[in-house]
Amino acid sequence: MKEEAEIYLEFWYDFASSYSYLATVQIGAWAQVRGIAVRWRPFLLGPTFESQGWNSSPFNIFKRKGDYMWRDMERCAALYGLTFQKPLHIFPQNGLLAARVALCLPDGVQRGTFTKRVFQAEFAEGKDIAEWGTVVRILEDMAQDASVILPQSQSEFIKGILRSYTKEAESKRIFGVPSFVTPDGELFWGHDRLEQALNWCSGDAAR
Amino acid sequence: MKEEAEIYLEFWYDFASSYSYLATVQIGAWAQVRGIAVRWRPFLLGPTFESQGWNSSPFNIFKRKGDYMWRDMERCAALYGLTFQKPLHIFPQNGLLAARVALCLPDGVQRGTFTKRVFQAEFAEGKDIAEWGTVVRILEDMAQDASVILPQSQSEFIKGILRSYTKEAESKRIFGVPSFVTPDGELFWGHDRLEQALNWCSGDAAR
Numbered sequence: 001m002k003e004e005a006e007i008y009l010e011f012w013y014d015f016a017s018s019y020s021y022l023a024t025v026q027i028g029a030w031a032q033v034r035g036i037a038v039r040w041r042p043f044l045l046g047p048t049f050e051s052q053g054w055n056s057s058p059f060n061i062f063k064r065k066g067d068y069m070w071r072d073m074e075r076c077a078a079l080y081g082l083t084f085q086k087p088l089h090i091f092p093q094n095g096l097l098a099a100r101v102a103l104c105l106p107d108g109v110q111r112g113t114f115t116k117r118v119f120q121a122e123f124a125e126g127k128d129i130a131e132w133g134t135v136v137r138i139l140e141d142m143a144q145d146a147s148v149i150l151p152q153s154q155s156e157f158i159k160g161i162l163r164s165y166t167k168e169a170e171s172k173r174i175f176g177v178p179s180f181v182t183p184d185g186e187l188f189w190g191h192d193r194l195e196q197a198l199n200w201c202s203g204d205a206a207r
Numbered sequence: 208m209k210e211e212a213e214i215y216l217e218f219w220y221d222f223a224s225s226y227s228y229l230a231t232v233q234i235g236a237w238a239q240v241r242g243i244a245v246r247w248r249p250f251l252l253g254p255t256f257e258s259q260g261w262n263s264s265p266f267n268i269f270k271r272k273g274d275y276m277w278r279d280m281e282r283c284a285a286l287y288g289l290t291f292q293k294p295l296h297i298f299p300q301n302g303l304l305a306a307r308v309a310l311c312l313p314d315g316v317q318r319g320t321f322t323k324r325v326f327q328a329e330f331a332e333g334k335d336i337a338e339w340g341t342v343v344r345i346l347e348d349m350a351q352d353a354s355v356i357l358p359q360s361q362s363e364f365i366k367g368i369l370r371s372y373t374k375e376a377e378s379k380r381i382f383g384v385p386s387f388v389t390p391d392g393e394l395f396w397g398h399d400r401l402e403q404a405l406n407w408c409s410g411d412a413a414r
Contacts, residue, residue, distance in 0.1 A: 064380050072395075079403070
């Protein structure tokens, strides 16, 4: 039997990121059509921002850019047929709990489904994803046992994985999210580069 | 006779901007197909950057983002079938002369052609657009009289137009280039939003 190397695309995201919501909703179906596996890579972008001297999202620091981003999100969501609601009170939200819980779920369908539902809660349903209740309801909807997963998410093992993903993102020179990294090391930044990244994986694109 | 309002899209750019090169090459043909007139709006982005505390392009200040931009430019140019060459010595180049000369040419085909050729000189041919020789050659290729236009470009009248465009860009809350502004005031940022902007003008898009 011939063994075929799996074609995959790494999807790097921070649960606080608005544009990651758009990518999260699209990537699963788009990748499946092309036979590309998605590797779900939640991490914390905060340290990267801090290393640039930013103590918040650049969308808060650079107000004009931030105002634009929310309008662009509205328009893009309308184009893609997605529900979108600007978080009323908090941006960026604290995505630490969601990231740790995501890492308790196996990479693939389960982590992908959880990720999508967290972003929907945050950017379509006006929920605070830092609240345990929000995460518990998502896990229950997925028929997962929250009473097992939540304590596990606070374990040193899971914290360690999140730290190692965050370091790996640094080493891959990721500076914003969503980002996509191909097996041959090409970095694509922005939900609007998702199609290019997938084409790159398939070898369709000009290379 | 019925008078029809012209459908137009304002195209705001700074001659130093790499991504404006990509938009410049595409916008003419894409707009023409849709019956949309392009209003060419060169201006100086420097004051906006300075108001954010930046004394250079953010692609120089944030090195990782800058490295990414050059790779992204290479890939996008390859996708679009464009020649692209990273400027060897200077980035961003000084686009003041080019902007003033552009404003000596009537808005429309002539200003558009000049704009395209300047960006090609800068990002495809390794030329320095701050040099008078570069601009003179472009004007001569266009059968324009450089000996009339260059002195005119240094007149108070033309300087004033450039200042007023730069103020207008500020008032339209432009924070980066290329940007596109529709007659009803929608702002789109990035060459990768050009199609959305044109669709918006045509009334094709979700609004």
